[in-house]
Amino acid sequence: MTTRTRRHARYPYSALPERPVFAWPNGRRLAVYVALNVETFSFGEGEGAGLAPKQAEPDVLNHAWREWGNRVGVWRMKDVFDALDLPLALLPNACVYENCPGLIEAFRARGDEIVAHGRTNAERQGTLSEAEERALIGEASDIFRRHEGGLPAGWLAPWISQSEVSIDLLKEAGYAYHLDWCHDDQPTWMATRDGGRILSVPYSHEINDIPAISARFTGPEAFADMIIAQFDEMLEASSKAPAVMSIALHPYITGQPYRLRALKRALSHIAAHRDRIWLTRPGEIAKAFAERG
Template sequence: MSDETRPHGRYAYSPLPLRPPYDWPGGKRLAVYVALNVECFDFGGGLGAELAPGGPQPDVLNYAWRDWGNRVGVFRLAEAFDELALPASVLVNSRIYAECPGLMDAFRARGDEVVGHGRTNAERQGTLAEDEERALIAEATAVLTREEGRAPAGWLGPWISQSRTTPDLLAEAGYRYLLDWCHDDQPTWFSTRGGGRILSLPYPQELNDIPSIVGRKDSGAQFAEMIVDTFEEMRRASCAAPLVIGIALHPYLVGQPHRLAPLRRALAHIASARDEVWITRAGTIADHAIGLPEGLVPG
């Protein structure tokens, strides 16, 4: 069987309705986290989301639009999180510390979680040879550990890019959970080589502003409506099983005033239900799942 057709072998099939139930802290059944992607890009090359079809490099229109997110939009989002008393998981490219000095101070002061997100979003890690990917993970991890005073526990690859060995490399580098796979609404154990394992935490592909706004050309109001509708439907479904909602945000998109206004209303809707749902950070959800009795988390 070729590499292109063989199964991934990371987890077994497990239908949600047949799993044993468990609770999140406080007897709650729905966990919600906000994932804020703080990213940098190459000038004159590399990958990057586009506001409009790019011209010849250097593509100033799209580069400057993305850079606005790190100079303006990210701080507007931090203010909105403060107003609503919302924690955040900040998925950060390691080169942000050199290219945008002081940007992360606001989130460090808030006590937010910092998640590894590669070096830059101008590249994908899944296309690299294994030794090159290992070096990328090591480089990004070393920077985050030095700057934040602790090693990150979670990882999301730039552009949600993984090779066939990424879970193994992350586990071997000391990571406790990864976010790249959107295959479930509950945490899932992934098998890794050598008899190890790493937790996969649900990360949104639908409730993610890039596929919504850049990919499908949804408006800010439509994206906000998606958040509210998803929250209400998942709150209903969580009566039967513990579930996780992640909301993936990028400052250059939803930091824009016309998108921030409806986003603020959607997040306020979720914040108003904090007595019924667990609003927390991705790493805290992972810690709780890792501490559950064996057999409750599928794998």
């Protein structure tokens, strides 16, 4: 009797030691980027990360905690990125333009990449019908086009929630890459139903403050140590195989002063090695990888 597992057929298996060895720009082997998720939520309804167990709506405790990130935490984090001269990928929900005027614009002024992150994190696209999901992607895309003068190159789904056709819908909407799949340390071409392909750029679920701090209750110093250990190990290993390291952050979590203090230590460690790595953004990683063919 043969047991078979259901496969998605988006990409074939590829063992890391069997792949061609290449370098990122300037001969670097490790590309590093910081992703700052800026999210907005519906008051009195919908999804949302929790500081404490969810209460009956309106869940003021958790809603206000998340809103603090956009009013205070994100600006404290910006000061840190400015001081360390770190490039950034800003991943905002499209509704942030309306709900937090001036926020996205401040990061655009830094030259940061704007990566589309759905409409709002009060919803998950993976639970929708294909028509509803297409409408969500289309509405968010129109808002980004209107404010940014063009479609962002990349997409991260709210809650990293995808349906079986999300990859196809993103390609059809014009996106060049997405950050939803964390199955590799190198970018991966994924097949789409139109016979084309879309690039998956690594986005960490481990070096990510929501699962690390909100789900596993990792302390701020331990989270900083995780970032440093991840960086040191990946830098060493990249001599054999080029890689992408990402750090995923949310202002209402790591923007908290006592967590930010520890995060500064980790980011300073990485910045001190900038002459050995490619400090960049995911769109630049996608472009460099795509140019390889």
